[in-house]
Amino acid sequence: MAEEIRAEMVANVWKVVATAGDTVSEGDTLVILESMKMEIPVVAESDGVVEQLAVNEGDVVQDGDLIAVIG
Numbered sequence: 001m002a003e004e005i006r007a008e009m010v011a012n013v014w015k016v017v018a019t020a021g022d023t024v025s026e027g028d029t030l031v032i033l034e035s036m037k038m039e040i041p042v043v044a045e046s047d048g049v050v051e052q053l054a055v056n057e058g059d060v061v062q063d064g065d066l067i068a069v070i071g
Helices: none
Strands: 003-006 011-016 029-035 038-043 048-053 066-070
Touching (some): 029 048
Antiparallel strands (some): 003 066, 011 029, 029 038, 048 066
């Protein structure tokens, strides 16, 4: 079953660390967001393969926006 990783706040996508097809473990950083000069890592919540990355560096995400899908 695929797991959707969603933004928990309004932020800028500062750095995309993972790419589609990468195998990730629970706790691995997928994306780093920037909000109010703070870097916030978005991490995988389970082991799996990154099926989709829905953001690019420089994007602005809103609360609830899809960041990645892990299958």
